[in-house]
Amino acid sequence: MSKKPLIxxxxxxxxxxxxxxxxxxxxxxxxxxxxxxxxSPQSAKGHAxxxxxxxxxxxxxxxxxxxxxxxxxxTPVDCVKLAxxxxxxxxxxDLCISGINHGSNASVNIIYSGTVSAALxxxxxxxxxxxxxxxxxxxxxxxxxxxxxxxIIISYVLENGLxxxxxxxxxxxxxxxxxxxxxxxxxxxxxxxxEDFTEGLDPRKQRYFWLTGNFIVDDNGPDTDIYAxxxxxxxxxxxxxxxxxxxxxxxxxxxxxxxAKSNNH
Amino acid sequence: MSKKPLIxxxxxxxxxxxxxxxxxxxxxxxxxxxxxxxxSPQSAKGHAxxxxxxxxxxxxxxxxxxxxxxxxxxTPVDCVKLAxxxxxxxxxxDLCISGINHGSNASVNIIYSGTVSAALxxxxxxxxxxxxxxxxxxxxxxxxxxxxxxxIIISYVLENGLxxxxxxxxxxxxxxxxxxxxxxxxxxxxxxxxEDFTEGLDPRKQRYFWLTGNFIVDDNGPDTDIYAxxxxxxxxxxxxxxxxxxxxxxxxxxxxxxxAKSNNH
Numbered sequence: 405m406s407k408k409p410l411i412x413x414x415x416x417x418x419x420x421x422x423x424x425x426x427x428x429x430x431x432x433x434x435x436x437x438x439x440x441x442x443x444s445p446q447s448a449k450g451h452a453x454x455x456x457x458x459x460x461x462x463x464x465x466x467x468x469x470x471x472x473x474x475x476x477x478x479t480p481v482d483c484v485k486l487a488x489x490x491x492x493x494x495x496x497x498d499l500c501i502s503g504i505n506h507g508s509n510a511s512v513n514i515i516y517s518g519t520v521s522a523a524l525x526x527x528x529x530x531x532x533x534x535x536x537x538x539x540x541x542x543x544x545x546x547x548x549x550x551x552x553x554x555x556i557i558i559s560y561v562l563e564n565g566l567x568x569x570x571x572x573x574x575x576x577x578x579x580x581x582x583x584x585x586x587x588x589x590x591x592x593x594x595x596x597x598x599e600d601f602t603e604g605l606d607p608r609k610q611r612y613f614w615l616t617g618n619f620i621v622d623d624n625g626p627d628t629d630i631y632a633x634x635x636x637x638x639x640x641x642x643x644x645x646x647x648x649x650x651x652x653x654x655x656x657x658x659x660x661x662x663x664a665k666s667n668n669h
Numbered sequence: 670m671s672k673k674p675l676i677x678x679x680x681x682x683x684x685x686x687x688x689x690x691x692x693x694x695x696x697x698x699x700x701x702x703x704x705x706x707x708x709s710p711q712s713a714k715g716h717a718x719x720x721x722x723x724x725x726x727x728x729x730x731x732x733x734x735x736x737x738x739x740x741x742x743x744t745p746v747d748c749v750k751l752a753x754x755x756x757x758x759x760x761x762x763d764l765c766i767s768g769i770n771h772g773s774n775a776s777v778n779i780i781y782s783g784t785v786s787a788a789l790x791x792x793x794x795x796x797x798x799x800x801x802x803x804x805x806x807x808x809x810x811x812x813x814x815x816x817x818x819x820x821i822i823i824s825y826v827l828e829n830g831l832x833x834x835x836x837x838x839x840x841x842x843x844x845x846x847x848x849x850x851x852x853x854x855x856x857x858x859x860x861x862x863x864e865d866f867t868e869g870l871d872p873r874k875q876r877y878f879w880l881t882g883n884f885i886v887d888d889n890g891p892d893t894d895i896y897a898x899x900x901x902x903x904x905x906x907x908x909x910x911x912x913x914x915x916x917x918x919x920x921x922x923x924x925x926x927x928x929a930k931s932n933n934h
Binding site for chain 1: 710712713714715716717718719720721723724725726746747750751753754755777779780781786789793794818821822824825829831832833834836837838851852853854855856857861862864865866868869871875876877878879880892903905906907908909910911912913914915916917918920921922923924925927928929931932
């Protein structure tokens, strides 16, 4: 193993999105990079895994001769699995970074995010991981502040590791670098999508439905990621993979008795 | 609104999987059912959402004249969104049930599961939801015990609602009904997939990788879903959508200072 830390880089927007190029630039002096990214955009793919078809890996020259890079035909989660088990043959990875996503993954968007799901998958494999997202969907987004903070946060995790978690969900506000006040370690805000569908008829006169919607924040807590972002901070939510709602175990325990009474055997 | 509760039914194995037929049978006397299920198997699709292509809905006669049913061209999460906003035009839904999945969604499998993601999506829409999974992948699986317990658990939730959560992840052991001891309300066990890939050459001599793997349980806690299932109980994990690792907020707060020191502005 080389002395430089080994950093796995992935995303969900595909190899030629500006976000991953900027993430590579942020990280390339901090370790040896291996980039494995989807060969097509995979936004909102959540934690999807490909099982019913085989996957492909193609070596590409996307970041110059010093950065090994592969395109993968699968989802962001597939990229992490293939990188770890096929390309690295289970060699120890020091850090996985995913992004920089074009668009917010704050609040409940973490559930839908391919970017953070890739980082979550790496964390399940025991690799400390960070998902980075910039609150700007534009291809021409300004990544200066994102690169600045990504570099510092990556350095921190390489030097200190993570306490009590293996995954950070980092979101960067759409602001010039000199207006960002710093970083807040915080919790995921309550929020939800209010959906709508555009309806229409296709050229064969068949009805179709196309998803659209607005994101609503239901939570003004000053300890949330949305509050941090709205107030000019980079938000960092320490996250994990356990969806158990612990207080509800006790409060729903009467279900056990209800079933026992209903059972005739 | 009719007096019968309105129950939305979905799954990830598609409309013609035995699991959803059994779930419809379990629920049809308990309310008015609307079934919206994928038109192709969607296992391990996680919380994927379709945004880049339009979606289709086709009415089908899958469960006889008393049960309205639609096939959807998208993911399980898409099914829930289309049902709620297009078919039901935001009419209030009393319960969403998803499954019965062919195969376990206990432990960390909840993260990958299309079945539970559909229920989670409904819970984000404010609908009390239950994901049901049977620990048997076979098409010929015996659903007798699953139907028995699904009926009781659905009745419980319709009568009592859920406390402190809007989502139950229910797994049923692969056992005859008379050997199942009851229900345990419990937490998600720690576990992980140890991946492997089958490598090969396709007919055009191009290399492919096909996912395979074994599930490892790292957690022997008697309060876990895996423990309940192994010991002859149906497991019920009250779940939610918040991936924040709360104890890690405080323990990683020194990142805020580290960034402040690193910043030159």
